[in-house]
Amino acid sequence: xxxxxxxxxxxxxxxxxxxxxxxxxxxxxxxxxxxxxxxxxxxxxxxxxxxxxxxxxxxxxxxxxxxxxxxxxxxxxxxxxxxxxxxxxxxxxxxxxxxxxxxxxxxxxxxxxxxxxxxxxxxxxxxxxxxxxxxxxxxxxxxxxxxxxxxxxxxxxxxxxxxxxxxxxxxxxxxxxxxxxxxxxxxxxxxxxxxxxxxxxxxxxxxxxxxxxxxxxxxxxxxxxxxxxxxxxxxxxxxxxxxxxxxxxxxxxxxxxxxxxxxxxxxxxxxxxxxxxxxxxxxxxxxxxxxxxxxx
Amino acid sequence: xxxxxxxxxxxxxxxxxxxxxxxxxxxxxxxxxxxxxxxxxxxxxxxxxxxxxxxxxxxxxxxxxxxxxxxxxxxxxxxxxxxxxxxxxxxxxxxxxxxxxxxxxxxxxxxxxxxxxxxxxxxxxxxxxxxxxxxxxxxxxxxxxxxxxxxxxxxxxxxxxxxxxxxxxxxxxxxxxxxxxxxxxxxxxxxxxxxxxxxxxxxxxxxxxxxxxxxxxxxxxxxxxxxxxxxxxxxxxxxxxxxxxxxxxxxxxxxxxxxxxxxxxxxxxxxxxxxxxxxxxxxxxxxxxxxxxxxxxxxxxxxxxxxxxxxxxxxxxxxxxxxxxxxxxxxxxxxxxxxx
Numbered sequence: 001x002x003x004x005x006x007x008x009x010x011x012x013x014x015x016x017x018x019x020x021x022x023x024x025x026x027x028x029x030x031x032x033x034x035x036x037x038x039x040x041x042x043x044x045x046x047x048x049x050x051x052x053x054x055x056x057x058x059x060x061x062x063x064x065x066x067x068x069x070x071x072x073x074x075x076x077x078x079x080x081x082x083x084x085x086x087x088x089x090x091x092x093x094x095x096x097x098x099x100x101x102x103x104x105x106x107x108x109x110x111x112x113x114x115x116x117x118x119x120x121x122x123x124x125x126x127x128x129x130x131x132x133x134x135x136x137x138x139x140x141x142x143x144x145x146x147x148x149x150x151x152x153x154x155x156x157x158x159x160x161x162x163x164x165x166x167x168x169x170x171x172x173x174x175x176x177x178x179x180x181x182x183x184x185x186x187x188x189x190x191x192x193x194x195x196x197x198x199x200x201x202x203x204x205x206x207x208x209x210x211x212x213x214x215x216x217x218x219x220x221x222x223x224x225x226x227x228x229x230x231x232x233x234x235x236x237x238x239x240x241x242x243x244x245x246x247x248x249x250x251x252x253x254x255x256x257x258x259x260x261x262x263x264x265x266x267x268x269x270x271x272x273x274x275x276x277x278x279x280x281x282x283x284x285x286x287x288x289x290x291x292x293x294x295x296x
Numbered sequence: 297x298x299x300x301x302x303x304x305x306x307x308x309x310x311x312x313x314x315x316x317x318x319x320x321x322x323x324x325x326x327x328x329x330x331x332x333x334x335x336x337x338x339x340x341x342x343x344x345x346x347x348x349x350x351x352x353x354x355x356x357x358x359x360x361x362x363x364x365x366x367x368x369x370x371x372x373x374x375x376x377x378x379x380x381x382x383x384x385x386x387x388x389x390x391x392x393x394x395x396x397x398x399x400x401x402x403x404x405x406x407x408x409x410x411x412x413x414x415x416x417x418x419x420x421x422x423x424x425x426x427x428x429x430x431x432x433x434x435x436x437x438x439x440x441x442x443x444x445x446x447x448x449x450x451x452x453x454x455x456x457x458x459x460x461x462x463x464x465x466x467x468x469x470x471x472x473x474x475x476x477x478x479x480x481x482x483x484x485x486x487x488x489x490x491x492x493x494x495x496x497x498x499x500x501x502x503x504x505x506x507x508x509x510x511x512x513x514x515x516x517x518x519x520x521x522x523x524x525x526x527x528x529x530x531x532x533x534x535x536x537x538x539x540x541x542x543x544x545x546x547x548x549x550x551x552x553x554x555x556x557x558x559x560x561x562x563x564x565x566x567x568x569x570x571x572x573x574x575x576x577x578x579x580x581x582x583x584x585x586x587x588x589x590x591x592x593x594x595x596x597x598x599x600x601x602x603x604x605x606x607x608x609x610x611x612x613x614x615x616x617x618x619x620x621x622x623x624x625x626x627x628x629x630x631x632x633x634x635x636x
Contacts, residue, residue, distance in 0.1 A: 015531065022534065026423045027430075033420055034437045040502065041440070043463050044452040060461040107313040114310035118303035126311070133322055137563060137619055139592055139612045143605070144325030144332075146596060164321040167314045197306055228447055228566050229593070243447040243566075250451075252573050260455060267448040278443040282436060289442065290510045 047264040055260055075265035079249050084237045089245035096161045096241060097224030103166025104220050112175035113201050130169045146233050160234040171216050174292060178212040179205055215288030225274055242270045333609035336384035385610035394583060395611060398591040406561040409500045414554055417508030422538055425516045442506035450570020453499040454479060479578050486580040496585060499567055508553050515549035516542065551630035558622050565589040588615045
């Protein structure tokens with residue numbers, strides 16, 4: 001019936017060798033992929049540090065011949081010469097990111113609380129209508145929102161950059177899931193003690209949903225750092241976020257690559273802060289993104 | 297059974313900020329976009345007097361207005377306003393070769409980038425799941441593109457593929473090959489559609505892998521180890537383990553990632569304009585790789601011209617219809633194929 005498999009010493013060694021070769025293969029593959037991911041970052045930094053003379057040559061070395069750190073200052077000056085302030089782009093992005101996140105947290109926590117905890121007629125219907133809007137591509141909203149913001153005379157204001165984004169069905173859904181995991185008994189006990197609903201939300205639910213709220217904060221801040229389309233529509237130089245500033249000021253208009261080192265210096269200055277934040281908050285960010293991905 | 301009271305007032309209070317914001321920035325735009333798409337001759341413009349903006353005009357009354365411009369060329373009035381309801385805007389965009397190009401380009405980008413990213417992402421995740429040492433180091437490296445700025449790294453890819461002194465051409469040259477006019481002209485040769493698309497796809501894959509690897513890997517780590525141990529006892533080859541255990545048990549994640557990737561790929565925009573420094577293609581053909589979203593925003597930018605807003609809306613609705621259709625088909629397919 002069943003053939004008993006007994007590996008001879010010879011076979012076992014062969015098996016082990018095969019496995020080791022396989023493992024080496026895996027590591028080689030992973031290293032190649034890692035290089036593919038890292039090289040663009042390296043090239044950005046390397047180009048940012050090259051001298052203008054070096055960039056004009058057609059033969060380019062993998063490592064910069066000399067490190068011109070002054071390029072970073074030149075990049076900032078270049079923006080000033082064009083009537084823009086590079087640091088203002090940072091400031092705008094941080095301000096808009098902060099206000100958007102704060103607004104989003106307030107609205108989504110309240111809404112998720114209502115959907116998870118309160119009882120009222122039409123709860124499920126309203127919730128499904130909100131969920132259904134997630135299917136609709138944002139471009140459909142952008143068109144009319146642009147018209148709305150324009151007609152309110154709010155173009156080129158911080159309000160225009162923040163208002164359309166201070167609520168999110170996705171985050172409401174995300175938070176509701178977390179809130180619903182909090183046992184009912186806790187709520188009933190709080191009720192017996194005469195705790196009001198909003199005090200219960202503040203004292204019990206929010207602390208218990210801390211990790212979800214952290215995820216939302218991170219995702220929302222990252223969203224502002226990456227925002228391009230909407231700010232590009234509604235704002236001008238003094239309200240640009242980093243992406244808009246980068247593309248509009250450091251555009252390689254004539255295609256000669258004259259300003260490549262400045263462009264890459266600016267790109268580096270925009271990329272590095274987020275990378276540093278990522279390396280500090282690596283665990284939280286990756287957990288947040290993966291949880292939002294799986295549950296979304 | 298505990299008695300629950302009705303919290304309608306509290307609920308209204310808690311939901312008010314969200315519902316109010318959504319009424320203005322979600323529900324109204326939805327309805328408005330649909331209406332505008334079907335309104336012919338509708339336009340939208342700034343109303344100026346002596347260069348001062350008095351207000352914004354949107355009008356779909358029956359009156360046909362005469363357009364007039366001030367000395368600086370600012371629109372003061374309109375040629376015509378709303379003339380009727382119909383499919384005119386849709387007919388116009390489908391007759392517009394640029395829109396057809398946009399549809400074609402978007403379709404090609406989706407067909408290339410989605411399978412490539414999902415398959416490579418899956419392979420990387422399997423490899424990553426098979427090792428113990430350095431796993432978190434590799435995972436961190438692979439996640440880096442997720443936390444970078446799309447515009448900034450798009451510019452970097454343009455520099456990498458620069459024909460004059462980019463890394464890729466230098467590498468090709470050091471291997472004895474000839475430089476390629478990837479996205480900028482070289483030696484009198486203009487970049488071709490293929491090379492431009494290639495660069496864009498490399499960037500899209502680079503940019504998209506991070507999220508997929510993260511989701512796949514966390515999915516794999518939740519697969520019961522016993523399946524793999526059983527396979528190991530039978531000394532099943534890696535490939536069979538992959539196709540018979542990993543893929544079926546991971547199929548819900550694969551289905552989810554495929555759907556979201558399709559939707560994301562159909563909305564391609566920022567990556568294109570970043571690589572081409574604000575255009576949709578190389579300088580020889582600035583509209584070469586225009587996408588549906590790009591077309592929509594182009595029309596939106598010209599919305600003070602008659603009908604352009606309607607066409608922007610029509611194009612956005614076409615995008616919506618495509619995304620809906622794909623989602624429905626994929627849900628239907630995954631219902632049959634996905635092993636839960």
